[in-house]
Amino acid sequence: MGTGILVAGTTSDAGKSVVVTGICRALSRRGLTVAPFKAQNMSNNSMVAVDAATGDGVEIGRAQWIQSVAARAVPESVMNPVLLKPGSDRRSHVVVRGLPAGTLEAGEFAGGRKHLAEAAFAAFDDLRRRFDIVVCEGAGSAAEINLRAHDYVNMGLARHGELPTIVVGDIDRGGVFASMYGTLALLDAADQQLIRGFVINKFRGDVGLLKPGLDSLYELTGRPVLGVLPWQRDLWLDSEDSLALTSRPAHDGDGALTIAVVMVPRVSNFTDVDALCLEPDVRVRFVDDPRALAGADIVILPGTRATLADLEWLRSRGLDVAIVDHARAGGAVLGICGGFQMLGCEISDPHGVEGHPGASAQGLGLLDVRTEFGPDKVLRLPSGAALGAPASGYEIHHGRVEVGEADEFLGGARSGNVFGTMWHGSLEGDELRVAWLREVAAAAGREIRTGTVSFASARDERIELLADMIDEHLDVDALLSMLTDAPVLPTLSGTLR
Structure with missing residues (x-):
């Protein structure tokens, strides 16, 4: 049987996903068979994998999908057995082992998850039987003491698997030593024994300046800082956390084409625009105000987990009028999944998939399309062609789209300069992305450089850079030795004891 390790954090967006x-x-690289694992994600950024037994599509968190690529493993739903997709501030849709499994209300979050814990532990045990090492990612903070009694994501998982645990802290936010010490001190004695060391992330400057702090933290806790990882602007990857989106680089290319991505409140699968951010003649910016659409050549409405609510949000800010005016003035518009549905004539939810049975709304009316939400979720990995180029992507949606007077486009529709697709990830295909950019550039009277970027190669290069950073700045040998060593470590006396 293989072993495992838990990468926990002091906060959300400390860098756990990137470190894992x-x-x-x-x-x-060392020849080990490796599997990523996250017991529970809370994210609307997901991906479709294929169930090996049935061949059907299953849903997993995007971060675990990219981690499986990094591990050179086939992505499986078992790598992310529980996925919570927020539909509102108090209600999440639950995905278990890749398939819909009802909803979870805020009041159930602490004590109503026993079945989810059982599913998560069974999934971890399955992976450990098949891989040399399972690299687990925690969620939020390791010291969520209000949730500890029912935790199966952080120290609850560590206790189940007897996993040595490292705690990652983001020094760029400030207070990293206090947050690391405090995280350890708030845990009970048994949990503390599993915390074996710390990792400081996103450091800028001379590491020598940290030495007094590193020495003091070791003296206070008996645990070393195993590495200080440098801050790197271009190391963001397929993130699961919307917190990371606010620091995502809005690519400032030469500006031949400007793309405005509308950041709706419940945005999902925002990685759909990643490939565009790499194009040298494309400037991508994220906007939430109608005035920010001025000067844009292309407006992108991304996916959303709450289509009707986010459509109302567009209207409340005047973005609906701004998008329609942009299209009527000859600007290009691309809607993806929920964003595509908003571009249509009508959206209805007779079954209450988004929480309000019988709810309906008029769309922006730019495409002759009508959407009705159904209880069954579509999970597919489609392929085909568009604009003379091969195309592929993935579908994750409840909406059933009926297309009227419009041309077909990637499982969706097109009318002139307005495009709508149900396929997430289609722009990651180099040939399709180049064909689409050339078409919208020509319509705008522009010439752009295209065909110089391979998104798949760029992604793998970023993964290799991450691995180089880990090898250079993290004591990997010490990490591996944790899998067999079990020293007795000092217990801190926190305020709860």
Whole structure:
């Protein structure tokens, strides 16, 4: 049977996903079979994998999908057994082992998850039987003491698997030493024994300046800082966390084409625009105000987990009028999944998939399309062609789209300069992305450089850079030794004891 390790954090967006991705590739380089694992995601950024037994599509968190690529493993739903997709501030849709499994209300979050814990532990045990090492990612903070009694994502998982745990802290936010010490101190004695060291992430400057703090933290806790990872602007990857989106680089290319991505409140699968951010003649910016559409050549409405609510949000800010005016003035518009549905004539939810049975709304009316939400979720990996180029992507949606007077486009529709697709990830295909950019550039009277970027190669290069950073700045040998060593470590006396 294989072993495992838990990468926990002091906060959300401390860099756990990035660290796990880098560790997965670094260990794979050493000839180990590696699997990523996150017991529970809370994210609307997901991906479709294929169930090996049935051949059907299953849904997993995007971060675990990219981590499986880094580990050179086939992505499986078992790598992310529980996925919570927020539909509102108090209600999440639940996905278990890749398939819909009802909803979870805020009041049930603490005590109503026993069945989810059982599914998560069974999935972890399955992976550990088949891989040399399972690299687990925690969620939020390891010291969510209000949730500890029912936790199966952080120290609850560590206790189940007897996993040595490292705690990652983001020094760029400030207070990293206090947050690391406090995280450890708030845990009970048994949990503390599993915390074996710390990793400081996103450091800028001379590491020598940290030495007094590193020494003091070791003296206070008996645990070393295993690495200080440098801050790198271009190391963001397929994130699961919307917190990371606010620091995502809005690519400032030469500006031949300007793309405005409308950041609806419940945005999902925002990685759909990643490939555009790499194009040298494309400037991508994220906007939430109608005035920010001025000067844009293309407006993109991304996917959303709450189509009707986010459509109302567009109207409340005047973005609906701004998008329609942009299209009527000859500007290009691309809607993806929920964003595509908003571009249509009508959206109805007779079954209450989004929480309000019988709800309906008029869309922006730019495409002759009508959408009705059904209880069954579509999970597919479609392929085909568009604009003379091969195309592929993935579908994750409840909406059933009926297209009227419009041309077909990637499982969706097109009318002139307005495009709508149900396929997430289609722009990651180099040939399709180039064909689409050339078409919209020509319509705008522009010439752009295209065909110089391979998105798949760029992604793998970023993974390799992460692994290089892990090898250079993290004591991987010490990490591996944790899998067999079990020293007795000091217990801190926190305020709860």
